[in-house]
Amino acid sequence: MPVTIKDIAKAANVSRGTVDRALNDRGGVNPDVAAQIKAIAAELGYKPNTIAKALATHANPIRLGVLINSLGNPFFDKVLDGIRHAQENLRDFGINVEIRKIRGYDPQRQLHEIKLLRDTDIDGMIITPVSDEKVRSELNSMIRNGIQVVCCNMDIDDVNYQAYVGCDYYCSGQTAGEIIGTTTHGEANLAVITSSHALYYHEMRVKGCESVLQQYPNIHICEYIEAGDDEDISYHEVKRLLKQNKKIDILYFVTGGTTGGLQAIHELDQEERLKVYTFDQIPAVIDDLKSGLVVATIDQQPFAQGEISLRTLFESILSRQTPARKRIITELNIKNRYNISY
């Protein structure tokens, strides 16, 4: 039989209330007694019963805020699905989730939304942060005020968050490089379509790929396009590129802009001679995996990222403990036309 608060109370000769106060640092208990109680709890190997805890807390549910750059980006819809799934599973635990979606990566806009969410009196927040000084300090100030933060999909330096949940960007680039290398026969010219060299994590995908392609000297990286995560720009830039540089055989789409780029290829009727490598399983990619234009895509488990983010945040608030690992890295999975999973 597991040890309960009752057992500790008996062993320490105090009431259950005092044990609860001591163990959860609620204050109003003699420091010596508290120490004594904690010692006994440790000795007995006490583990609080999450179920009972949740049932008792049920009256005033934990309030969580979610701020995701999902508008116009189908990838983040899956992250949201994961969040909602976790929310549904945690329903009985007493949980209250307020989701706000925004478009794009403008720091000002994000900062504004963060403040709005913060003022709704939440216990924790899930966010895909942009690397910006003001965002950074706003998040740190929230954390100091007891609002716990979990970063989902995008990491950010110098923020004292509870956890980062997302992929290893450099590794995803390496993985892409290896697929490109093993599936390319003979000489080939490659173009990279990225968001912006300034976006550190996306740039890691470029670097990772480059490092592996050094081992495949038959593949020449000869163009870099910055499309700013914008489908329109990507569409026009890819069109321009393909008209201008007829030697391109391979397109490597690092992030947002894939849908626009694929459309450009179709309009120019270049499906036959081109090979494309992408990330994530968004609708346009799935279509072109089936058509054969996209050879492979690398999935980073957006659903799991959402689900784990919410679970982690919830548990760390409920248990008042920081998660075991600060960086929770989701698996990278290669998908071809036969093992698509959405």
Added chain:
Amino acid sequence: MPVTIKDIAKAANVSRGTVDRALNDRGGVNPDVAAQIKAIAAELGYKPNTIAKALATHANPIRLGVLINSLGNPFFDKVLDGIRHAQENLRDFGINVEIRKIRGYDPQRQLHEIKLLRDTDIDGMIITPVSDEKVRSELNSMIRNGIQVVCCNMDIDDVNYQAYVGCDYYCSGQTAGEIIGTTTHGEANLAVITSSHALYYHEMRVKGCESVLQQYPNIHICEYIEAGDDEDISYHEVKRLLKQNKKIDILYFVTGGTTGGLQAIHELDQEERLKVYTFDQIPAVIDDLKSGLVVATIDQQPFAQGEISLRTLFESILSRQTPARKRIITELNIKNRYNISY
């Protein structure tokens, strides 16, 4: 505020006890009243609070048995890890798990163990069943006696189980075929190493691969080896094959026997000229992904299979409902040297 048993009791003008009895079909309640109560519950959109349910049931925990063919098979160790992980997470819900491991796929042996487990008075069982008439009827008899069954990793026909949790074998074969096709340049000769043509699900992996390779006429399947899921046999057979047929360029390992086969390749110093494709991320495969001998391996998420099996079984017993889907298919994921996840 969610609706509770109390609300239903008030609306139906009966006591909470009666509502509980009616909703859970415990008997001893007037059929008309029961129907009335159920109608009200449905109308109010009542969802039982799992947390409270678990807390109340906590005194007599749910007892589960697990029968896994894990001995000598590192793949199944990961399935077990998943089971243990779920067990740990469900600890507070009141759960009791008895795990028995056996070696190989002998029906007699499995039947014996099933009976032993059944007699320990369990509420449910997780099993990797072998396709055998006696196993089939024993499982069905258990199910009729109220012991719920979840099949993990291996499906079985004509058994009225709660769920099958595992991969789609045919699809995994197709996925392998596509990788082999896209990463092979020029003419190539392929050898298939399988357990036995009689094992239906493993044979599906062969068929799936063959169907895709028809689109790659440069690849010729010229040898089939049956290694009976035995590392020793596989080792010797692969050695024999490589000595005898010098034209082989590609080895496709369908299942158990991979470790032995890889060892044979190393001993014959054939790493340079051969390319190998495998399933799962077992230690030997990971080593040879890194060494470059194995081009890619297909993972079927053994950890998730274990974890989901236990969760599904537990939930269906606790909630007295059959799971939403009877076949829970785990994702197939391609792994190369850069995105290995174990």
Added chain:
DNA sequence: ATGAAAGCGCTAACAT
């Protein structure tokens, strides 16, 4: 600072 007791939603044993 500490104790006592009510209550979270549900189950199960005991009454009627």
Added chain:
DNA sequence: ATGTTAGCGCTTTCAT
């Protein structure tokens, strides 16, 4: 067949 009540482990309010 139905109602009443104690209790699962924990939190929280109210006394002391």
